[in-house]
Amino acid sequence: MYAVVATGGKQYKVAEGDILRVEKLAGDIGSEIAFxxxxxxxxxxxxxIGQPALDGVTVHGQIVAQGKSKKIIVFKYKRRKRYRRKQGHRQPFTAVRIDRIEA
Known part of the structure; x- marks a missing residue:
């Protein structure tokens, strides 16, 4: 049994017991969440298959972690112009364990 859910502008294929990292969602560790x-x-x-989404199907999960991803470096450079800009970014995420899929 699996489902495809959309959250944070992306789509994820999930099954029961999976742990997926999605864009940051509001909630504390251990709280329930429904997609x-x-x-x-x-x-x-x-x-x-929904057109665009299915009615009566819900994916339930539990938040297991809130954190930030590894740092990426954004470096802008223009040769011969003395232009350099260095910036780092860490994207926040929420790790969710899928408990059940109700249809």
């Missing part, structure tokens, strides 16, 4: 925007659902035999 209502389910695009595809499969129970192993039948596949339901």
């Amino acid at each position: 209502d925007n389910v695009l595809v659902f499969s129970d192993g035999e039948n596949v339901k």
Whole structure:
């Protein structure tokens, strides 16, 4: 059994027991979270595809971590112009463990 959910402008294929890192969501560690925007659902035999989302299908999970990703360096440079800009960025994320998929 799996589902495809949309959150944070991205789509994720999830199954029960998976841990996925999504864009930062509000909530504390251990709190429940539900994804209502389910695009595809499969129970192993039948596949339901939403137009654009499915009604009556919800993915429930639990927040296991809130954190920041590794730092990336943004470096801008123009040769012969003495132009250099260095900036770092750490993207915040939320790790969610998928508990169940209700259809």
